[in-house]
Amino acid sequence: MNKSDATDDRPIGIFDSGIGGLTVMSELAKQLPDESIVYLGDTARVPYGDKSPETIIRYAVEDADFLKKCNVKLIVAACNTVSAVALDILKERFSIPVCGVIEAGAAAASGLQKKLAVIGTKTTVSSGAYTREIQKVSPSLEVECTACPLLVPLAEEGIVSWKILQGVLDIYLGKYLENPPEALLLGCTHYPLFTKEFDKFFSGRVKIISSAAAAADFVENLIENGSVLPNSGRVPPEHSFYVTDTTEKFLSSACRFFGDSITQAEQVSLTITEQF
Amino acid sequence: MNKSDATDDRPIGIFDSGIGGLTVMSELAKQLPDESIVYLGDTARVPYGDKSPETIIRYAVEDADFLKKCNVKLIVAACNTVSAVALDILKERFSIPVCGVIEAGAAAASGLQKKLAVIGTKTTVSSGAYTREIQKVSPSLEVECTACPLLVPLAEEGIVSWKILQGVLDIYLGKYLENPPEALLLGCTHYPLFTKEFDKFFSGRVKIISSAAAAADFVENLIENGSVLPNSGRVPPEHSFYVTDTTEKFLSSACRFFGDSITQAEQVSLTITEQF
Structure with a gap:
């Protein structure tokens, strides 16, 4: 054989x-x-x-x-x-x-040139692990990580109200609306449930990378x-x-x-x- | 002595x-x-x-x-x-x-005459414990319990955005806006952080009972x-x-x-x- x-x-x-x-x-x-x-x-x-x-x-x-x-x-x-x-x-x-999933996410982000926004839980973000892994494969990429702790309970409760989601995304990602990153890496396995909402929030201008895929x-x-x-x-x-x-x-x-x-x-x- | x-x-x-x-x-x-x-x-x-x-x-x-x-x-x-x-x-x-806290909450609800709305976690609500305890002391009081699982993470994150809170309270308590209960019993120790918001949501028409107090x-x-x-x-x-x-x-x-x-x-x- x-x-x-x-x-x-x-x-x-x-x-x-x-x-x-x-x-x-x-x-x-x-x-x-x-x-x-x-x-x-x-x-x-x-x-x-x-x-x-x-x-x-x-x-x-x-x-x-x-x-x-x-x-x-x-x-x-x-x-x-x-x-x-x-x-x-x-x-x-x-x-x-x-x-x-972090080394996998870093591999998926290779090829990006400018700025990547990563979102995850508080522990994931404060660990700095995404930045370390991504800079191993893309040393010149600017990486900014933001903790979005409310997205997990919203996903688990199946909340689909745009009013609530927009309010929550405003808190965490409002800072990117004027000058959006090249891509948003969903550094939490719950977040792919909101792929459409992330896309809507950024009016389709930001590439969404799912760590699940x-x-x-x-x-x-x-x-x-x-x-x-x-x-x-x-x-x-x-x-x-x-x-x-x-x-x-x-x-x-x-x-x-x-x-x-x-x-x-x-x-x-x-x-x-x-x-x- | x-x-x-x-x-x-x-x-x-x-x-x-x-x-x-x-x-x-x-x-x-x-x-x-x-x-x-x-x-x-x-x-x-x-x-x-x-x-x-x-x-x-x-x-x-x-x-x-x-x-x-x-x-x-x-x-x-x-x-x-x-x-x-x-x-x-x-x-x-x-x-x-x-x-x-449930027997304490039931004691605090004694004296009510008509309808009491109780809110809590899913497990608290599905246990039926509030209804049982309250009906021991107030057998004729109508008690309705509603699970509000998102309020705990919102309290823990210190969210004070009225847009988000109103959206979330609408999901759980919107059913009471037309015909409010006599009182709202906060059957979760996190909920007293939102006492002002509950009061605002009901425009001051509903008595708020905190299980902590x-x-x-x-x-x-x-x-x-x-x-x-x-x-x-x-x-x-x-x-x-x-x-x-x-x-x-x-x-x-x-x-x-x-x-x-x-x-x-x-x-x-x-x-x-x-x-x-």
Whole structure:
């Protein structure tokens, strides 16, 4: 068997603090329809965005460890906060490949020439991780990051009122209206739900880069360059969903994030220490 | 010593999932200036509002257990979600008195005759706990509960834009504009931050009942009726703050909730299982 014929039927593992990573899973499922995917949402401890780095690292290691036990061939940290704070530690700690949405977003921003605006949670922004990753691939690009903490609850509640969204975007992005950046990188997996609203806010003058689509591109590249082997196509792909706290909210909100309904998610305990 | 002279210099313990309970502590500190108070905010696992009942109960027991170890004479569950879901279990499990903001809110609503609107988190509302508690003391009062999940992140971010708040209040409370209720009970400790906005939304036609002030009244009654003994007044009262995840956010937001700056909060681990 040639190296190019080698396959690996193990699933791809994705985790996030909650349901936001489903936007990444949705893009992955579209771009790589033959791959099985296991999703873990740590809904018992969501959100990670306002926790301390130490706590985020601990949670991320427990999440990745669960996916490792599911025999995945790749771990995607589909959580910008984890990617900002814990990715190097995950890469050191696990023998299988680990990738994060920030390196994926930075790759998607390569080719830009002038100014890039990045938006994310407070922890993602204060970590400086996007600026560091982007300047590795585009050293001369001006990067400005802005925390937009209200966009996550608005996305989770499915708010579509333009009056509210415009008011919130005014607070965070009003500073760009006179002199818009070349592109806006959505550095939080919840934000792709507002792609149309970002576009409307900037009257179509700013390119919108989704970190969810960027992550799917990044994984596709890992398969194309042989870092991860593709599914053989001999077994039908399966999508499995695990959460740490089964709530009505996960299943009811999942459709907006995943683009398709999810009827079943299994509740799991990440460590024996989480037992009551 | 007469029974009426008996005193107890142990502190009052208050816990909440995060910073919201500081509105309760603020009212307690105003109404009972001689009492020492210990505050615990479970900031590593905030918010509780969208967790399952089992998870909320587990967290509440760990929170109350921490306060018990601080040698408190009374435990105030200053979290509506915990009061809705876990209060009976806490009362059974702990030998010292335990009270919650829902029974306090119900007591404050006694005397109303017609219709009461209650607002809170999704879990608080879906628990039905406010309706049950209020109907114990006011059986003929019509009670309608509405979940307002966006108000917590708006309070935590310190949003004061009337355009945004009016838009959000329209979604949740617009149904009452034509035929307002007699009173609006703020069934979440974050909501007192928007007391002026609720008043403006209803053009002053609706009485606003804060569960934070109601809880302070309730504790004052427990002391007046002898269920809890008062501080002797011989030692200066102390206010102590503990959090499970020390973040910039707690100290920077605390002033808005507590009404005074908090310069120090000690980070604690609730159980040995929370160690990394």
